Amino acid sequence: DAKTTQPTSMDCAEGRAANLPCNHSTISGNEYVYWYRQIHSQGPQYIIHGLKNNETNEMASLIITEDRKSSTLILPHATLRDTAVYYCIGREGDDKIIFGKGTRLHILP
């Protein structure tokens, strides 16, 4: 799995877009970029994943750079319930998921 690098923590004002960056410069051509989040004392929750193209679902948007060395998860209108640790993971096929340290996102009222 690709090693990913994320900022340790970030703040975002409630109602604003939260943009969470992730560097994955060693990602291979077949590895997808996955994003999960973990709200305190709960199991991780799947958010979104992508390979090359930008992706959007009901939770978030994923922007992947053309060289695939980095990506940004966008929560369009952050709420207090989005406070969590966000994990960016590179994964190929049915590989097991290895978690890094993630970004602790604080949504400020």
Added chain:
Amino acid sequence: GAVVSQHPSWVICKSGTSVKIECRSLDFQATTMFWYRQFPKQSLMLMATSNEGSKATYEQGVEKDKFLINHASLTLSTLTVTSAHPEDSSFYICSARRQGGYTFGSGTRLTVV
């Protein structure tokens, strides 16, 4: 869809006793499940991969005789912490592989006193 139920959500046990944690896939079959452990303010650490009908694969440094994993059916994997000690107190989380991704249980907080 794709729900994983983990039970119990929390448990307190005495040092030296064993504790069993269950992980069930409710609406899909999971030939592969994963067990993680998470200490406070740390990330999830993969302990082992549980394969239905065969032995689990443990990550380096995880004692297989202490953390017994059984995956006897396509919907159930169990983790038994044997002879638990206070240092085994942690948040244990299971995950099941499904078509299109992975689903995680809600976790079990184990406190050994």
